[in-house]
Amino acid sequence: MSFPDPIAVFRTEAAELLEQIEAGLLDLNVNLGDKDQVDAVFRGLHTLKGSGAMFGFEALAAFTHHCETAFDRVRKGEVPATQELVTAVLEAKDHMRALVETPTGDHNAMSEMLLANLRSAVDAAKNPGSAPALKVAPGQTLFKIRFSLPQNAMANGTNPLPLLDELAELGECKIIADRSAIPSLDLFAPTDLYISWEVELLTTQPRSAIDDVFIFVMDEMQLDVSAVEAPPAEKPAPAAIPVPAAAATPVAAVPALTPATSGPADSKPNKAAENVRVPAEKLDELMDRVGELVIAQSRLSQLAGGSGDLQLRAVSEDVERLSGELRDTMMVLRMVPVAHLFSRFRRLVHDLAHETGKTIELVTEGESTEVDKSVIERLADPLVHLVRNSCDHGLETPEDRLASGKPEAGHIFLTARQQAGEVIITIKDDGRGINKERVRAKAESSGLIQPNASLSDQELYQLIFQPGFSTAQTVTNLSGRGVGMDVVKRTIDALRGTINVASYPGEGSEISLAIPLTLAIIDGLLVRVGSGRYVIPLSAVEECLELSIEEDMRSRGRSFISLRDSLVPFLRLRDLFRTGTKPDPFQKVVVISTGSERVGLVVDQIIGDHQTVIKGMSKLHHDVATFSGATILGDGDVALILDVGHLVSEGQQQEAHLRAAG
Amino acid sequence: MNEMMRKISENIWEGREELEVLTFDIAGEVFAIEAVMVQEILDLLPETVVPGAKAFVGAVINFRGKVIPLADIRLAFGMEATKPTIDSRIIVIEIELDGEPVLAGIRTDKVNEVTTLLRAAGEPPPSVGMRWRPDFIDCLVKRGTEFIIIPNLQVIFSAQHDHRHAATAA
Numbered sequence: 001m002s003f004p005d006p007i008a009v010f011r012t013e014a015a016e017l018l019e020q021i022e023a024g025l026l027d028l029n030v031n032l033g034d035k036d037q038v039d040a041v042f043r044g045l046h047t048l049k050g051s052g053a054m055f056g057f058e059a060l061a062a063f064t065h066h067c068e069t070a071f072d073r074v075r076k077g078e079v080p081a082t083q084e085l086v087t088a089v090l091e092a093k094d095h096m097r098a099l100v101e102t103p104t105g106d107h108n109a110m111s112e113m114l115l116a117n118l119r120s121a122v123d124a125a126k127n128p129g130s131a132p133a134l135k136v137a138p139g140q141t142l143f144k145i146r147f148s149l150p151q152n153a154m155a156n157g158t159n160p161l162p163l164l165d166e167l168a169e170l171g172e173c174k175i176i177a178d179r180s181a182i183p184s185l186d187l188f189a190p191t192d193l194y195i196s197w198e199v200e201l202l203t204t205q206p207r208s209a210i211d212d213v214f215i216f217v218m219d220e221m222q223l224d225v226s227a228v229e230a231p232p233a234e235k236p237a238p239a240a241i242p243v244p245a246a247a248a249t250p251v252a253a254v255p256a257l258t259p260a261t262s263g264p265a266d267s268k269p270n271k272a273a274e275n276v277r278v279p280a281e282k283l284d285e286l287m288d289r290v291g292e293l294v295i296a297q298s299r300l301s302q303l304a305g306g307s308g309d310l311q312l313r314a315v316s317e318d319v320e321r322l323s324g325e326l327r328d329t330m331m332v333l334r335m336v337p338v339a340h341l342f343s344r345f346r347r348l349v350h351d352l353a354h355e356t357g358k359t360i361e362l363v364t365e366g367e368s369t370e371v372d373k374s375v376i377e378r379l380a381d382p383l384v385h386l387v388r389n390s391c392d393h394g395l396e397t398p399e400d401r402l403a404s405g406k407p408e409a410g411h412i413f414l415t416a417r418q419q420a421g422e423v424i425i426t427i428k429d430d431g432r433g434i435n436k437e438r439v440r441a442k443a444e445s446s447g448l449i450q451p452n453a454s455l456s457d458q459e460l461y462q463l464i465f466q467p468g469f470s471t472a473q474t475v476t477n478l479s480g481r482g483v484g485m486d487v488v489k490r491t492i493d494a495l496r497g498t499i500n501v502a503s504y505p506g507e508g509s510e511i512s513l514a515i516p517l518t519l520a521i522i523d524g525l526l527v528r529v530g531s532g533r534y535v536i537p538l539s540a541v542e543e544c545l546e547l548s549i550e551e552d553m554r555s556r557g558r559s560f561i562s563l564r565d566s567l568v569p570f571l572r573l574r575d576l577f578r579t580g581t582k583p584d585p586f587q588k589v590v591v592i593s594t595g596s597e598r599v600g601l602v603v604d605q606i607i608g609d610h611q612t613v614i615k616g617m618s619k620l621h622h623d624v625a626t627f628s629g630a631t632i633l634g635d636g637d638v639a640l641i642l643d644v645g646h647l648v649s650e651g652q653q654q655e656a657h658l659r660a661a662g
Numbered sequence: 663m664n665e666m667m668r669k670i671s672e673n674i675w676e677g678r679e680e681l682e683v684l685t686f687d688i689a690g691e692v693f694a695i696e697a698v699m700v701q702e703i704l705d706l707l708p709e710t711v712v713p714g715a716k717a718f719v720g721a722v723i724n725f726r727g728k729v730i731p732l733a734d735i736r737l738a739f740g741m742e743a744t745k746p747t748i749d750s751r752i753i754v755i756e757i758e759l760d761g762e763p764v765l766a767g768i769r770t771d772k773v774n775e776v777t778t779l780l781r782a783a784g785e786p787p788p789s790v791g792m793r794w795r796p797d798f799i800d801c802l803v804k805r806g807t808e809f810i811i812i813p814n815l816q817v818i819f820s821a822q823h824d825h826r827h828a829a830t831a832a
Contacts, residue, residue: 292727532711577713615729619764620719620819624712630722630729638710638724 010055012277014100017048019343021093025086026346032081041089042071048096060099063111067092070122077174077200079125087354088114088121090347140171140204146224148178148196149217155191158217164197166213171203280373283334290323290330291613291632297323298634334374338416338425339367341376345387345414352391359398359409360391366416371423375515378495379425382488386427386511387412389485394431394509404506406430419514422497422539428510434503439463461501465489493645496537522614524631524641526607527590530579533639535612535631536601540592540644544606547587559654561589561600569655570600571647576626592644599651601642614641679781685810686753686770689741694803694810697776701754701765706746723767725754732767738818739794744771757815766819779803779810 021044028037045068053061067089073079092114099107145167149160167173175197182194201210210225211218297319304316342364349362371379395401395410402408413428436457443449443463463469467486492499497515516522516539524535525544551561560567568591574583584604591600612631617624628643683694702725709721709732718738719731732752736743749772756763780803787799798821800812 288727295724295727532713579713615727618719618722618729618731618766619759619762620731620733620766621712621715621722623716624714626714627712630710632724632727632729636724637708638722638729640710640712640722 007055010051010057011100013051014048014060015097017044018093018097018100020044021048022090022347023343025090025093026350028081029083029086029350032083032086035075038071038075038081042068042075045071052100057099057103059103059107059111060096063092063099063107063115064096066115066118067096070118073122076176078176079122082121082125084121085118085125088118090350092118140202141207141227143199143201143203143207143210144224144226145199145201145210146196146222147199147214148222149193150220151192151194153217153220154193160193160195160197163213163217164199167199167201167210170205170209170213171201173202174200283373287330287334287613290327293323294327295632295634295636299636302635334372335370336373336376337368337370338376338423341380341383342367342414342416344380345383348384348387349391349412352388356392356395357397358391358395360395360412361409362412362414364414369416369418369423371416371515375423375495378491379513379515382491382513383414383425383427385485385488387414390427390429390431390509394429394433396432400432422514422516425513425515426510427513428508430508433505433507433509434461434464434501435505436460436503442469457503458501461503462499464501465499496539496645522612522641524610524612525590526610526633526639527588527601527603528605528607529573529577529603530581532577532579533607533633533637534573534603535610535639535641536590536592537641537644538609540594542591542593542598544588544590547589547602549585563591563598563600568598568600569651570602571651571654572602574602574604592648594645594648597648597652599648601647612641681779681781682776683779683810683812684753684776685774686751687772687774688739688770689736689744691739691741692774692808692810693735693770694777694779694812695753695755695815699755699757699815701756703773704752704754704767706750706752719766723752725765725767728765730754730765730767732769733819734769735813735818736769738798738813738821747771749773755815757819759816759819764819779805779812 021041024037024041024044028034028041031037045064049061049064049068052058052064070079070085070089074081074085079085095107095110095114098105098110149158150156153160164173164175168175176199178196178198179194181196182188188194203209207225207227214221214223297316301316301320304313307313345364346362349360352358353360390412391410395412396404396406398408401410411430413426415426415428417424439460440449440455443460443466444451446469448463448466448469449455465485465488469485489499492513492515495515497513500512500514501509502512503509522535523538525538525541527534527536545563547561559570559572561570562568570589574581587602587604588606589600589602590606591598593599610631610633614629614631616629617627621627625646626643627640628646629641630638631641633639682697684697684700685692685694687693704725707723707725709723711721712719712731715721715731717734719733721732722729723732751770751773752767753770753773754765754767756765758764783805784801784803786801787796797817798814800814802809802811804810
């Protein structure tokens with residue numbers, strides 16, 4: 001057993017904390033009064049500071065301390081949360097990431113600048129004229145309570161904390177401790193009470209309820225209570241204004257009125273604590289072991305089936321069931337909800353909105369859809385490109401939007417859903433849509449298509465994924481350089497996925513990515529060619545038919561079969577693989593397709609469908625393009641998985657070749 | 663290129679005077695590879711031919727749930743194919759190619775023993791009078807009346823990226 005590097009562990013933990021902080025900040029940005037989020041951000045910062053200091057990240061700890069202090073003040077209600085403050089802390093958060101990654105780098109100048117930002121944001125938030133933290137709703141009264149207990153109160157058994165708690169139960173409460181009376185340490189008596197309190201209480205209860213709180217200590221204490229009808233411009237009033245108790249007029253109590261400032265009760269249970277962090281490679285290892293187990297088990301059942309020993313058979317069946325379940329559990333372990341992926345786009349959109357001066361709202365849906373971990377990781381880049389593109393090109397400026405009768409704020413919809421073994425991720429915007437004419441003009445001028453070539457809309461839209469293609473008339477900081485979309489295309493192809501584009505002029509565009517749920521397992525069709533067995537991904541199989549002897553003879557030399565009045569080129573796998581064996585008398589054709597292109601594969605026998613755990617091909621076989629991977633069959637043999645994309649393009653080439661020849 | 667590789671390969675001793683190796687026979691010659699490279703010695707397994715792959719790594723096997731290529735060193739040395747016998751074994755080695763560890767099996771006619779070779783008995787491959795590419799051989803070590811060949815697997819496997827293909831496809 002090796003122990004993981006503690007620094008590495010801290011970095012992982014810090015990365016997670018930073019993510020939580022960011023999520024909290026972004027939530028807070030939407031609902032500035034959300035006290036839960038303030039607390040969550042504060043806790044995150046606090047933990048980060050603490051563990052940073054513990055692992056020797058001094059610069060990080062010192063820097064985070066300032067942010068924590070700022071949030072502590074928000075938490076205590078001394079400073080209201082403002083957009084500026086959230087933005088300042090978001091920027092500070094990015095800097096913290098840099099401090100985590102390169103603790104030794106020179107970050108002082110940056111730190112100073114960000115802290116200055118933060119301070120000015122805090123000051124601005126404190127300024128008079130800004131909205132007070134407590135807003136008075138109808139039926140509520142804002143009481144200002146100032147009380148101090150005698151110095152010997154604690155020695156006499158009075159505890160001020162329950163009093164404060166009781167006040168807090170009456171309504172929304174902002175408590176400020178006046179610590180000015182605390183003497184220097186040499187004069188300090190630990191049993192004495194030096195603190196007095198100012199409390200702003202927003203409540204539906206009458207004044208008498210406050211008096212009830214202090215009923216047992218009333219005689220010895222000083223208590224000033226004043227009722228404020230309108231929100232105060234200045235917060236803590238330093239001088240106690242002696243208002244006669246009777247002057248405060250309680251407003252009729254409306255029972256169970258929620259305070260106006262608290263957001264929707266959106267208490268997500270914190271699941272993080274129940275999770276165990278495991279390195280991905282350990283999961284892969286486990287997967288391999290399970291694969292081996294399944295193979296060993298199938299040998300066992302063959303043996304058991306051949307013997308008459310009933311007890312052996314019973315055990316073998318148990319093992320079969322258990323290993324099957326184990327494999328299913330294993331598959332589930334690798335699945336991660338896309339929420340993880342989507343969460344990072346909130347920040348991206350937030351920043352893009354700032355940069356472009358547009359108002360953009362991101363709406364996500366289907367975050368709980370689960371996808372294989374390796375797919376999620378590889379999806380991040382293409383999605384960033386697509387979202388950027390939508391924000392920059394898709395959405396219009398607020399003026400343009402208003403001019404065309406749309407709401408000022410543009411929307412980006414990011415949705416995920418599962419559909420028959422695939423996950424569909426859609427990026428939709430309500431912007432101007434893709435300008436077909438401009439795409440066509442651009443494609444013609446760059447020689448991608450012939451002038452006046454007839455293309456379907458879909459074919460036209462697909463052109464935007466060509467390398468170097470951009471219709472943006474001006475290159476911006478964000479996009480328009482023409483790199484990016486081809487990256488999207490390449491990544492999605494590598495994931496065996498497809499891209500579908502839809503666009504409605506003036507209403508927006510929609511790009512859907514359909515990606516197989518997992519890279520680790522596919523449903524395959526097991527076929528035999530010569531003596532070798534091969535797997536064809538089932539998702540690509542359109543139909544299977546028999547190649548009759550007549551058709552076989554007839555098609556010699558031209559390699560086409562007619563399939564419902566259309567000619568489909570086919571490849572004889574036995575020739576391609578040089579099997580050197582006699583063909584079976586009844587050969588089969590498996591028709592496979594990628595999108596609109598089809599090709600038939602002639603095989604000797606179709607064995608059946610087979611769920612396949614995909615194993616990568618060795619580096620030494622990377623030059624073999626015909627196969628995308630390998631798998632291990634039930635009897636322990638290796639079968640190769642055909643690369644459909646490659647075979648289809650090979651078939652199409654052959655077709656083009658033959659057409660050209662005559 | 664070859665010069666450079668040879669210099670690296672002669673460092674197999676890395677200043678050591680002794681080397682622990684596994685010796686095995688292929689087509690009547692005795693070969694040795696450093697014992698630390700060896701992962702496992704397997705009985706012959708069912709092989710799956712990879713159509714279109716180079717003959718040197720023309721098949722794959724299932725090694726404990728992993729699909730690994732099976733290499734035939736005989737082809738690198740231009741030796742005759744021998745029929746599998748009861749002694750035939752596959753040696754699974756881990757070798758670093760382009761900075762990544764790669765698992766591969768090597769077909770052998772017989773696996774002999776783990777033994778210690780002395781640097782003092784070693785000789786660089788003769789530059790003339792050999793039917794094999796000299797850079798495929800790390801060094802020869804004399805033991806008794808015979809020579810043990812320490813092949814340079816790094817060079818042999820890397821060479822598969824280029825010229826071998828043309829040679830076998832023809």
